[in-house]
Amino acid sequence: xxxxxxxxxxxxxxxxxxxxxxxxxxxxxxxxxxxxxxxxxxxxxxxxxxxxxxxxxxxxxxxxxxxxxxxxxxxxxxxxxxxxxxxxxxxxxxxxxxxxxxxxxxxxxxxxxxxxxxxxxxxxxxxxxxxxxxxxxxxxxxxxxxxxxxxxxxxxxxxxxxxxxxxxxxxxxxxxxxxxxxxxxxxxxxxxxxxxxxxxxxxxxxxxxxxxxxxxxxxxxxxxxxxxxxxxxxxxxxxxxxxxxxxxxxxxxxxxxxxxxxxxxxxxxxxxxxxxxxxxxxxxxxxxxxxxxxxxxxxxxxxxxxxxxxxxxxxxxxxxxxxxxxxxxxxxxxxxxxxxxxxxxxxxxxxxxxxxxxxxxxxxxxxxxxxxxxxxxxxxxxxxxxxxxx
Amino acid sequence: xxxxxxxxxxxxxxxxxxxxxxxxxxxxxxxxxxxxxxxxxxxxxxxxxxxxxxxxxxxxxxxxxxxxxxxxxxxxxxxxxxxxxxxxxxxxxxxxxxxxxxxxxxxxxxxxxxxxxxxxxxxxxxxxxxxxxxxxxxxxxxxxxxxxxxxxxxxxxxxxxxxxxxxxxxxxxxxxxxxxxxxxxxxxxxxxxxxxxxxxxxxxxxxxxxxxxxxxxxxxxxxxxxxxxxxxxxxxxxxxxxxxxxxxxxxxxxxxxxxxxxxxxxxxxxxxxxxxxxxxxxxxxxxxxxxxxxxxxxxxxxxxxxxxxxxxxxxxx
Numbered sequence: 001x002x003x004x005x006x007x008x009x010x011x012x013x014x015x016x017x018x019x020x021x022x023x024x025x026x027x028x029x030x031x032x033x034x035x036x037x038x039x040x041x042x043x044x045x046x047x048x049x050x051x052x053x054x055x056x057x058x059x060x061x062x063x064x065x066x067x068x069x070x071x072x073x074x075x076x077x078x079x080x081x082x083x084x085x086x087x088x089x090x091x092x093x094x095x096x097x098x099x100x101x102x103x104x105x106x107x108x109x110x111x112x113x114x115x116x117x118x119x120x121x122x123x124x125x126x127x128x129x130x131x132x133x134x135x136x137x138x139x140x141x142x143x144x145x146x147x148x149x150x151x152x153x154x155x156x157x158x159x160x161x162x163x164x165x166x167x168x169x170x171x172x173x174x175x176x177x178x179x180x181x182x183x184x185x186x187x188x189x190x191x192x193x194x195x196x197x198x199x200x201x202x203x204x205x206x207x208x209x210x211x212x213x214x215x216x217x218x219x220x221x222x223x224x225x226x227x228x229x230x231x232x233x234x235x236x237x238x239x240x241x242x243x244x245x246x247x248x249x250x251x252x253x254x255x256x257x258x259x260x261x262x263x264x265x266x267x268x269x270x271x272x273x274x275x276x277x278x279x280x281x282x283x284x285x286x287x288x289x290x291x292x293x294x295x296x297x298x299x300x301x302x303x304x305x306x307x308x309x310x311x312x313x314x315x316x317x318x319x320x321x322x323x324x325x326x327x328x329x330x331x332x333x334x335x336x337x338x339x340x341x342x343x344x345x346x347x348x349x350x351x352x353x354x355x356x357x358x359x360x361x362x363x364x365x366x367x368x369x370x371x372x373x374x375x376x377x378x379x380x381x382x383x384x385x386x387x388x389x390x
Numbered sequence: 391x392x393x394x395x396x397x398x399x400x401x402x403x404x405x406x407x408x409x410x411x412x413x414x415x416x417x418x419x420x421x422x423x424x425x426x427x428x429x430x431x432x433x434x435x436x437x438x439x440x441x442x443x444x445x446x447x448x449x450x451x452x453x454x455x456x457x458x459x460x461x462x463x464x465x466x467x468x469x470x471x472x473x474x475x476x477x478x479x480x481x482x483x484x485x486x487x488x489x490x491x492x493x494x495x496x497x498x499x500x501x502x503x504x505x506x507x508x509x510x511x512x513x514x515x516x517x518x519x520x521x522x523x524x525x526x527x528x529x530x531x532x533x534x535x536x537x538x539x540x541x542x543x544x545x546x547x548x549x550x551x552x553x554x555x556x557x558x559x560x561x562x563x564x565x566x567x568x569x570x571x572x573x574x575x576x577x578x579x580x581x582x583x584x585x586x587x588x589x590x591x592x593x594x595x596x597x598x599x600x601x602x603x604x605x606x607x608x609x610x611x612x613x614x615x616x617x618x619x620x621x622x623x624x625x626x627x628x629x630x631x632x633x634x635x636x637x638x639x640x641x642x643x644x645x646x647x648x649x650x651x652x653x654x655x656x657x658x659x660x661x662x663x664x665x666x667x668x669x670x671x672x673x674x675x676x677x678x679x680x681x682x683x684x685x686x687x688x689x690x691x692x693x694x695x696x697x698x699x700x701x702x703x704x705x706x707x
Binding site: 059060062063064065066068069081083084085086087088151152185236273275276277278279332335345 | 455457459460462466467468470471474514515517537595597599600601602603604605606645668669670671
């Protein structure tokens with residue numbers, strides 16, 4: 001086995017001495033490039049865990065050395081899932097944390113509550129959920145996870161399902177999960193309903209949710225409601241895009257986007273997925289930074305470039321059309337073409353709409369009342385879609 | 391109207407005509423590409439509808455399709471992984487027994503664009519303990535799950551099986567899909583850069599995003615060897631030009647020096663090579679050749695690494 005012991009092989013890196021129960025909110029750290037970086041710690045809602053504001057989405061990572069570097073930077077919360085790389089992702093994280101010291105960090109993993117296929121309609125029973133968690137614990141080489149998420153909640157009723165509640169409670173009682181939560185990234189009202197239903201269940205300690213500077217206000221308000229009930233909020237898909245190189249000196253749009261998320265006071269940590277040291281450096285570059293006017297401007301200019309076309313899928317436009325035009329699907333068909341250069345799929349998606357739902361009505365609509373709260377000129381876009389795809 | 395007089399001695403194509411010809415060629419090239427992609431998609435859909443299911447099973451609805459824009463809706467965050475490896479589309483279908491019951495099989499065929507990408511998503515999912523099933527180019531699985539890759543395709547078949555006599559259904563469907571997918575069963579040619587002697591079978595991975603966690607070594611193949619009883623890892627990173635490869639070596643050297651490591655020339659390997667200590671990976675040796683950067687890390691003996699590196703460089707050339 002590789003010698004991946006930080007202290008043994010890398011004298012330039014400062015071995016992190018933080019422990020999971022470390023009482024301080026802040027700790028001074030140095031980073032390999034000799035840049036000063038002070039990791040910021042926040043309390044993860046009612047769990048009381050002191051987690052690094054910049055945490056680590058491990059999903060795509062192939063190189064364990066990046067995890068050691070993250071640990072040395074003070075990152076102490078690592079997110080993986082039962083299904084990532086068919087469990088090999090959990091194995092890699094388990095190997096690293098066994099060498100580093102399990103007790104010094106927090107592990108979050110996710111178990112799919114549904115039997116994936118058949119349209120994800122069938123929920124797993126408690127026994128099979130327990131079997132999945134046992135498998136995950138074995139891969140992670142630990143007896144417990146700090147946060148166990150029900151993965152990808154697609155139906156707001158799932159968090160309140162007896163089987164789910166019973167599973168979560170049992171895992172907490174047996175100590176296999178210190179805390180439980182749900183992860184979700186549905187759009188529109190489902191997002192809000194999922195938050196509200198999960199809050200009613202009053203079992204879940206943490207929400208792992210999509211949040212970025214494009215998030216609809218309704219989603220942000222829902223997370224604020226959760227935070228008021230002391231639920232920990234972990235943000236994912238924070239940058240809504242990729243990475244840009246370097247930029248520890250001046251902030252780039254992706255860094256601005258991450259900083260925007262971390263500046264939301266209801267957010268406890270963010271888990272951008274990272275696959276190399278450069279991405280780690282880019283993300284760590286925003287720690288300690290305050291979002292100033294120039295950063296907001298960077299983000300605003302970036303968003304201005306795409307906002308007239310980018311549908312946030314908030315669902316608010318549907319009710320504003322006096323006809324039955326399926327604005328959401330028509331936007332999606334345009335996105336297939338414009339965003340992914342797949343004209344056929346765009347046209348196919350459009351043509352699958354019933355005549356009453358496509359944009360035919362828009363062609364003769366002289367008094368459109370449809371309105372997008374984010375500034376998309378809906379009627380123009382609908383007419384454009386119709387002339388393009390029909 | 392302006393009429394251009396052409397010299398008999400120097401026949402010339404009017405500039406506008408040339409432009410039109412180029413435009414036409416570009417359009418034809420795009421159309422040809424589009425047709426090829428569409429043909430591949432229809433081939434895959436035809437396998438799901440005409441070749442499957444096997445007797446005793448029936449389709450549940452029509453085949454479905456996902457593209458990068460909506461793959462999240464199907465496999466959640468796992469979509470990131472596929473997209474990073476060049477995912478183009480997923481075509482899949484569900485099947486259930488003709489006799490009824492709760493059993494079901496789902497076949498998902500991912501078009502990854504080329505065989506290297508398909509290998510790239512297959513290999514990290516492979517269970518190192520699981521034996522190969524001799525389906526497609528590489529495969530592993532059990533009674534209720536089979537994954538394999540063939541040519542540009544990565545295929546996953548999952549099942550919920552309760553009937554004892556249905557235990558072979560997943561493997562049978564996988565074999566049927568593999569037999570009808572277009573392309574051949576050969577491994578990506580990039581694997582041939584690695585000498586077979588002392589190579590640990592099944593350790594080969596195609597990395598995108600950074601070998602050793604370095605963005606400047608963005609993509610390449612990594613595999614393990616056992617030399618003198620100790621495991622070492624070899625890599626070959628690919629670059630668009632030799633200039634980019636040289637630059638990557640310089641970036642690497644710069645990273646190590648910033649990490650307080652000293653880089654020494656790698657004796658006998660000429661320019662753009664060095665030996666140093668890689669954080670978390672013991673001794674590393676690196677050499678650029680053409681559009682490639684090759685290296686060995688986790689070394690305890692530089693000399694043993696040099697022999698392997700020489701073998702790799704010979705294979706590349």
